[in-house]
Amino acid sequence: MNQKVFVITGTAGTGKTTIAQYLHNQYQMPQVITHTTRAPRDGEVDNRDYYFETPASFEKNHYLEAVEYSGNRYGSSREGVERAFAKNPFVSIVLDTKGATTYAQVLGDEAVIIYLTVSNHAVLNERLVQRGDEQARIAKRLASADYVRDLVLPADLVGVAHVIVNDDLTATKRKIDELVKQVSSQNG
Numbered sequence: 001m002n003q004k005v006f007v008i009t010g011t012a013g014t015g016k017t018t019i020a021q022y023l024h025n026q027y028q029m030p031q032v033i034t035h036t037t038r039a040p041r042d043g044e045v046d047n048r049d050y051y052f053e054t055p056a057s058f059e060k061n062h063y064l065e066a067v068e069y070s071g072n073r074y075g076s077s078r079e080g081v082e083r084a085f086a087k088n089p090f091v092s093i094v095l096d097t098k099g100a101t102t103y104a105q106v107l108g109d110e111a112v113i114i115y116l117t118v119s120n121h122a123v124l125n126e127r128l129v130q131r132g133d134e135q136a137r138i139a140k141r142l143a144s145a146d147y148v149r150d151l152v153l154p155a156d157l158v159g160v161a162h163v164i165v166n167d168d169l170t171a172t173k174r175k176i177d178e179l180v181k182q183v184s185s186q187n188g
């Protein structure tokens with residue numbers, strides 16, 4: 001079976017992590033763990049949610065792509081991708097739209113890009129509050145140029161990304177099921 005990486009992208013609160021967890025629970029797809037210099041949120045665990053790095057340790061990995069997002073560094077290392085592929089031919093990764101664009105360019109058909117969005121952007125703030133994020137962090141995130149950029153599908157991903165409006169989680173999961181079925185059936 002050919003390898004595929006399901007790249008889940010979209011702005012903050014659109015449900016990227018939720019869908020990566022669904023792909024893991026429903027389809028046993030491991031998530032590529034990426035590296036970040038941001039501090040862990042409550043409940044986040046090193047080596048599971050991220051490889052949490054210092055600015056110095058961040059430099060030591062071999063990145064397929066790396067970005068700065070809302071004042072912190074993030075990167076997906078070749079080592080992290082290989083670790084996930086060692087477990088399963090289908091894996092997922094959660095990236096900002098800049099990283100998703102790089103994956104589409106570098107991996108071509110091996111990357112299945114999913115762009116999540118919502119009908120009303122106002123719900124994103126509410127979702128981050130419900131998730132338990134600190135108000136100051138939410139305000140910084142929503143004011144960042146990266147958050148605003150990711151509210152719109154980048155031109156390079158038009159016609160490439162599968163766009164899913166995640167207003168209703170049950171409906172979103174059904175669309176993900178259809179996509180996994182389609183990719184599996186085309187993957188001799």
Ligand SMILES: Nc1ncnc2c1ncn2[C@@H]1O[C@H](COP(=O)(O)OP(=O)(O)OP(=O)(O)O)[C@@H](O)[C@H]1O
Nearest residue numbers: 011012013014015016017018127131166167168169
């Ligand atoms: N369709 C939905 N309706 C209501 N709440 C949702 C929906 N999808 C996800 N959520 C909730 O919204 C919150 C944000 O979701 P999640 O953490 O998956 O977003 P994210 O895109 O990974 O955000 P970030 O980029 O900030 O990490 C979570 O509490 C999640 O349970």
Ligand SMILES: Nc1nc2c(ncn2[C@@H]2O[C@H](COP(=O)(O)O)[C@@H](O)[C@H]2O)c(=O)[nH]1
Nearest residue numbers: 034035067069074075076094095096098099
């Ligand atoms: N281009 C990359 N983007 C990444 C990577 N790891 C995570 N992310 C994205 O960063 C933002 C912020 O994440 P958060 O956990 O602080 O909310 C979000 O869009 C993630 O998808 C990466 O390695 N490369």
